[in-house]
Structures are given as C-alpha cells and as structure tokens.
Amino acid sequence: xxxxxxxxxxxxxxxxxxxxxxxxxxxxxxxxxxxxxxxxxxxxxxxxxxxxxxxxxxxxxxxxxxxxxxxxxxxxxxxxxxxxxxxxxxxxxxxxxxxxxxxxxxxxxxxxx
Amino acid sequence: xxxxxxxxxxxxxxxxxxxxxxxxxxxxxxxxxxxxxxxxxxxxxxxxxxxxxxxxxxxxxxxxxxxxxxxxxxxxxxxxxxxxxxxxxxxxxxxxxxxxxxxxxxxxxxxxx
Numbered sequence: 001x002x003x004x005x006x007x008x009x010x011x012x013x014x015x016x017x018x019x020x021x022x023x024x025x026x027x028x029x030x031x032x033x034x035x036x037x038x039x040x041x042x043x044x045x046x047x048x049x050x051x052x053x054x055x056x057x058x059x060x061x062x063x064x065x066x067x068x069x070x071x072x073x074x075x076x077x078x079x080x081x082x083x084x085x086x087x088x089x090x091x092x093x094x095x096x097x098x099x100x101x102x103x104x105x106x107x108x109x110x111x112x113x
Numbered sequence: 114x115x116x117x118x119x120x121x122x123x124x125x126x127x128x129x130x131x132x133x134x135x136x137x138x139x140x141x142x143x144x145x146x147x148x149x150x151x152x153x154x155x156x157x158x159x160x161x162x163x164x165x166x167x168x169x170x171x172x173x174x175x176x177x178x179x180x181x182x183x184x185x186x187x188x189x190x191x192x193x194x195x196x197x198x199x200x201x202x203x204x205x206x207x208x209x210x211x212x213x214x215x216x217x218x219x220x221x222x223x224x225x226x
Contacts, residue, residue: 098169103155
C-alpha cells in the first residue's frame with residue numbers, strides 16, 4: 001500500500017464548475033500538506049500549503065485537511081480551461097528533519113469550454 | 114527574480130552510459146532536492162543537499178549521486194544507466210534544509226535507449 005493515494009482520473013468538468021480533488025494517506029506523522037499543479041511536460045508549480053488540520057483559501061482555491069480521516073482536499077471554484085493540468089498532492093512528516101516530500105500519483109483534470 | 118533553472122532540457126543516452134544533470138536554485142534558496150518522475154507517476158525523492166552535504170536520501174541505488182557547490186547549485190549524476198532510468202528529473206529548491214515549501218524547476222527529460 002502506498003503512503004499517499006490519489007485517484008489518477010482523468011476528471012472532466014465543464015467550465016465554471018467546481019473541481020474537487022483529494023488524497024488519502026496512511027501515516028499520521030504527515031503534518032505538512034501541499035498541492036502542486038503540473039502542466040504537460042513542465043515542472044510542478046506550488047499552489048498551496050497547509051500545516052496540520054483546517055482550511056486555507058487563496059483566490060479560487062481552497063485546501064482542506066482532515067487529519068482524523070487522513071484525507072486532504074483541494075477545491076477549484078469557477079474552473080477555467082487554463083486549469084486543465086495534473087494536480088499533485090504532497091506531504092512531509094514532522095518527524096523528518098529534512099525536506100523529503102512524498103507525492104501522490106497526480107489527478108489529471110480537464111476543463112472543457 | 115530567476116526561478117529554479119535546470120539543464121539540459123532533454124537528453125538521450127545509451128544504456129550503460131553516465132549522465133550529469135545540473136540545477137541552479139531560486140535566488141535566496143540554499144537547499145536543493147532532486148526527484149525522479151516516471152511517466153504517469155508522482156515525483157519520487159532521490160536526495161537533498163544542504164550546506165554542500167547530502168542530508169537525506171530516498172530509496173535509490175548508489176548509481177545516483179550528487180554534489181552541491183558553494184553557490185548552492187547542484188548536480189545529479191547517474192552511472193551505468195538502465196532503461197528504467199528514463200524519466201523527468203526535477204530539481205526543487207528551498208530555504209534552510211527542512212522546508213516543505215519547495216519550488217521546482219522545469220525538469221530534465223532523460224531518455225535511455
């Protein structure tokens with residue numbers, strides 16, 4: 001079993017819809033949670049990061065962490081065709097003194113005009 | 114403000130050969146991490162360099178080695194290339210060694226034939 005699980009999709013939504021993405025994890029030592037966006041054949045771009053539980057909002061993006069369920073989510077409101085990309089969740093353990101991030105496999109999102 | 118840069122963009126090598134990839138971190142960052150991303154997968158942590166030393170290593174064989182220079186730039190070396198080493202190699206920069214806030218470069222796509 002992988003430590004970080006993410007549905008690969010693809011997830012297809014019409015323009016203007018809400019995109020809902022999620023990851024589950026198995027190790028409760030994960031305390032730092034990140035979402036990256038990766039366009040085809042490009043490097044990942046850091047979208048948002050959160051520590052421990054709770055919600056964080058940045059423009060059209062909302063990240064949620066539910067540590068009791070070991071479940072994190074990313075919501076994209078008013079989706080645009082330019083949001084079409086692969087979204088990667090990443091996590092880091094507090095027990096880890098250095099910077100190893102563990103990633104999910106990524107979910108491909110397609111926003112159709 | 115220059116972001117993370119990597120060179121070369123693409124590389125084709127033959128099985129058994131050796132390759133060197135290069136990375137310059139974002140201005141103000143002193144830590145470099147390397148990741149391998151196979152097609153359709155999330156990035157996998159190779160190792161991290163801070164203060165010119167390898168601080169943490171993922172589950173990769175000794176064929177993978179690296180170096181960090183006094184100006185914080187870094188190299189990734191892979192010896193005795195295997196077909197399975199074909200992937201996108203990503204460099205991420207951060208500040209202070211243990212940060213979860215990592216910024217990725219565009220990657221080097223390595224093809225081993």
